[in-house]
Amino acid sequence: MGSFFILGGNKINGEISIGGAKNAALPILAACILIDGEKTIKNVPNISDVRVAVDILRDLGLKVLHEKNTVTISGKISKNTISKKYSEKMRSSITFLGAILGKLGEGECYFPGGCPLGERPIELHKKGFLELGFEVIEETEKLICKNKNDNKSRIGANIFLDFPSVGATQNIILASVYAKGSTIITNAAKEPEIVDMVNFLNACGARIKGAGTDEVIIEGVAENSLKGCEYIVMPDRIIAGTYMAAAAITNGSLILKDVYPYDVYPIKEKFINMGIAVTINKNSIAINAEKPIRKVKIRTGTHPGFPTDMQAQTMALLTQAEGTSEIEENIFEARDKHVKELIKMGANITSMLNGRHFIIKGKANLKGTKVLAEDLRGGASLVIAALAAEGKTEIKGIEHIERGYENIVGDLNKVGANIRFIN
Numbered sequence: 160m161g162s163f164f165i166l167g168g169n170k171i172n173g174e175i176s177i178g179g180a181k182n183a184a185l186p187i188l189a190a191c192i193l194i195d196g197e198k199t200i201k202n203v204p205n206i207s208d209v210r211v212a213v214d215i216l217r218d219l220g221l222k223v224l225h226e227k228n229t230v231t232i233s234g235k236i237s238k239n240t241i242s243k244k245y246s247e248k249m250r251s252s253i254t255f256l257g258a259i260l261g262k263l264g265e266g267e268c269y270f271p272g273g274c275p276l277g278e279r280p281i282e283l284h285k286k287g288f289l290e291l292g293f294e295v296i297e298e299t300e301k302l303i304c305k306n307k308n309d310n311k312s313r314i315g316a317n318i319f320l321d322f323p324s325v326g327a328t329q330n331i332i333l334a335s336v337y338a339k340g341s342t343i344i345t346n347a348a349k350e351p352e353i354v355d356m357v358n359f360l361n362a363c364g365a366r367i368k369g370a371g372t373d374e375v376i377i378e379g380v381a382e383n384s385l386k387g388c389e390y391i392v393m394p395d396r397i398i399a400g401t402y403m404a405a406a407a408i409t410n411g412s413l414i415l416k417d418v419y420p421y422d423v424y425p426i427k428e429k430f431i432n433m434g435i436a437v438t439i440n441k442n443s444i445a446i447n448a449e450k451p452i453r454k455v456k457i458r459t460g461t462h463p464g465f466p467t468d469m470q471a472q473t474m475a476l477l478t479q480a481e482g483t484s485e486i487e488e489n490i491f492e493a494r495d496k497h498v499k500e501l502i503k504m505g506a507n508i509t510s511m512l513n514g515r516h517f518i519i520k521g522k523a524n525l526k527g528t529k530v531l532a533e534d535l536r537g538g539a540s541l542v543i544a545a546l547a548a549e550g551k552t553e554i555k556g557i558e559h560i561e562r563g564y565e566n567i568v569g570d571l572n573k574v575g576a577n578i579r580f581i582n
């Protein structure tokens with residue numbers, strides 16, 4: 160797959176435009192299964208996870224035209240099973256099951272398989288499907304959802320989630336759009352990407368209220384009544400945060416254009432606590448990190464808490480803070496693959512509570528070496544650390560980084576980094 164070679168020490172300075180959000184584009188592409196007529200989705204990041212999503216849609220029988228950042232979808236699905244080869248490639252393939260159930264009233268998917276972030280159970284997805292009236296059967300490799308109702312109809316339900324899971328919230332919304340009556344999700348996830356998926360569904364004729372709050376109400380509409388539209392995916396708040404950390408670790412300054420600043424508030428607050436100047440404008444964020452970075456304590460949480468998807472990148476930044484910082488990872492049980500690689504580069508990080516609590520002592524002298532990206536955001540954290548390291552860092556496992564960043568090399572080189580991709 161090749162490697163990134165990064166020569167550290169250059170200051171980041173300039174302007175980057177932020178593209179569409181992976182975590183909004185994927186459920187929006189899944190939602191297209193529910194909708195008749197042509198759908199044109201713009202600002203879709205051209206990343207490997209999106210290419211898997213396009214393969215899933217084609218495999219289900221839809222006609223998909225994928226040109227750079229635009230995906231146009233037409234036709235109808237002709238089968239109700241997500242093939243094993245795609246389920247294995249992408250964990251969020253399970254979100255396509257909710258849309259299949261919403262459209263056809265029955266469906267199957269293979270288990271997404273192991274995950275570098277630890278055990279990732281799906282009992283909340285299953286609970287949602289069960290309460291919507293599906294018979295949920297678990298085989299060794301497969302999840303099968305059958306439907307004994309007349310005409311395989313879906314029936315609205317009141318569903319309480321004991322944890323606000325993003326994927327389960329999306330799956331329940333997708334499965335209940337055509338349900339008879341209303342579905343109420345209590346303790347729903349509030350992430351902005353859920354709001355974006357719901358805005359798309361509503362633009363196509365769905366009646367969903369409360370997205371972005373902890374109670375989402377889906378009023379079922381007539382079967383197959385949703386009609387295609389053109390939709391622009393929201394900007395990626397995690398890419399924005401990643402580039403903010405990249406600029407800050409080099410004591411640089413950066414303007415991020417085409418962002419929704421409000422969605423970046425939880426990240427912005429911590430950056431301000433670190434002594435970094437952050438200025439918010441209508442669709443842009445400017446940061447200036449000329450002053451020394453200050454230590455902070457961070458607890459990841461569900462939105463609007465600090466996003467777990469920014470934990471690793473912020474940890475890389477905190478290796479350069481004055482004093483001792485702490486990070487508590489509260490969402491995933493094993494989101495720590497980057498820690499040993501950062502330590503290889505010279506970071507002083509102690510991991511406690513089985514990788515849920517980290518003590519980061521700054522300011523460390525990072526040195527370039529060979530490191531391995533084992534997951535998407537952990538990989539991005541190594542890019543950030545390498546920008547501040549003395550000498551050359553080689554990052555392997557970059558296919559993980561390319562799952563979520565369309566052009567991290569081009570973007571950062573444009574603002575002063577020295578990164579080469581060598582195959």
Ligand code: UD1
Nearest residue numbers: 182251278279280281282283284324325326327468490491
């Ligand atoms: C989504 C995002 C991911 C982000 C995460 C949390 C996408 C494609 N991915 O993942 O980038 O890190 O939200 O913001 O949008 N859980 C259960 N049982 C379940 C479902 C989840 O215990 O049935 C647990 C998970 O194991 C995990 C936590 O809940 O520890 C969060 O998972 P969830 O919110 O579902 O995240 P994803 O939708 O998988």
